[in-house]
Every structure is written in structure tokens, then in C-alpha cells.
Amino acid sequence: MTAVQHEARAPEAEETVSVLLYSDDSTTRELVLTGVGRRASIDSPRILWQETATPAAVVDYVENGRYDLVILDGESAKFGGMGLCRSLKTEIYQCPPVLLLIARPQDAWLASWSEADAVVSMPLDPITLQETVADLVRRR
Template sequence: MQPTATVLVYSDDSNTREQVRLATGRRPATDVPQVEFVECATPAAVIKELDRGGIDVCVLDGEAAPAGGMGICRQIKDEIFDCPPVLLLIGRPQDAWLATWSRAEAAVTLPVEPVEFASALAGLLRSKRALSA
């Protein structure tokens, strides 16, 4: 049996977290593990979960308030040892440069488009698995 992957989803908006869950389904692609979600609505919860360990990929909402996912991404890249890869949800394609500034490995625009999102998430899960092998 293939192990599961744990995906942390941060957004202050429960609808955005739901979009991520629905776009992912049980697994974002056939060649990656099934996904379990850890949902966080506050920056403090994100840090707590990452300190606990076991997170394979983070999905951070760049439009979240009061702290956006871009700033949190940059913070965790500096502060979390062996930080998992980050998929950033951005408000518009022109914000891609901010995703680069935040050091996110991938970015997709909101609202979540299921095929684009699942492809980006699967790519990060594959890269995480390749690094672990």
C-alpha cells in the first residue's frame, strides 16, 4: 500500500481551503500518494504544524488576511529546517514575481482551477518523493 502525503493548506477563507480539497480529490495524479489535509486558518497554526513535522507540501493562500501566504512562505523558508515545498495561491498572474520573491516552488491563480492546481501539486509531490529517495 502506498503511503499518504500530508498537505498543509493555509487560508483564512474556508471556501478557498475547500477549493483546494476538491481540486485535489483523493490524489492529484495516479503516480503520487493519496493526500491527507491539515487545514490552518492562522499563521501561528501553520508554524505549529510545520514545527510538528510530517508535512510533505504546503499550499498557502497569498490573498489571506491578516498575513498573506507570500510573507508566510518567505518566513518558513528562513525559519523551518528542511521546509517542505510550497504551492502559492496568487490573486492574478501578474503576481508571479511575488511568488518568486517568497521562494515558493510553484504558484497558481485563484480561484483554483482544478486541472492546473492538481498538476502543480502533483509536481511538488513528485519532487518531494525524488528528494526523499
């Protein structure tokens, strides 16, 4: 009788991506979190979310952290995501891709000025949001 050997395998680490989400409105942040979920698509990695409500925290997180995607609310009351996006893109070396949430499709030209990598307009359609996030994550 021969013994059967089983190789001990370490469980494979699940691939993840880090996403930074900025809005001064907790409702907007919740809409994004529930709209995208844990994964943007079946073939994309699990998302590790970091939420913030202040522009200063966004700058600090992007300068000192490692994010695969940044989602900014272009309609934040105190400091809109469009100006913040422009600052990140021009001042931070190897800035991660930025998805900008805009109020209306007609605001896309402003998003272009801000150097956003993609835009999604309000009201947020979960399918469009998921597809856009999945596309940006795949490009990384």
C-alpha cells in the same frame, strides 16, 4: 492429495503524503480540497490533508510535524501566504515545498520573492492545481 499452502500476506500499506493547507477563507480551502481531491493524479499517493486558518498554526505544524507539501493562500486577509512562505523558507530548516495561491498571474514576482516552489493563480483551475500538486509531490 497434497494440501495447498497459502501464504498469509499482510495488506500493503498504501503510500500517503501529508499536505498542510492554509487559508483564513474556508471557501478557498474547500476549493483546493475539491479541486485536488484525494489524489493529485492517478500515479500519486493518497493525500492526508491538514487544514488551518491561522499563520501561527502553520508555523507550529511545520516546525513540529512532517509535511510533504504546504499550500498557502497568498491572499489571506490577516496575514498573507507570501510573507508566511518567506518566513517558513528562511527560518525553518528543511522546509517542505510550498505552493502559493495568488490572485493574479502578475503577482508571480512576489511569489518569487517569497521563495515559493510553485504558484497557481486564482480563479483556481482544478487541472492546473492537480498537476502542480502532483509535480511537487513527485519531487519530494
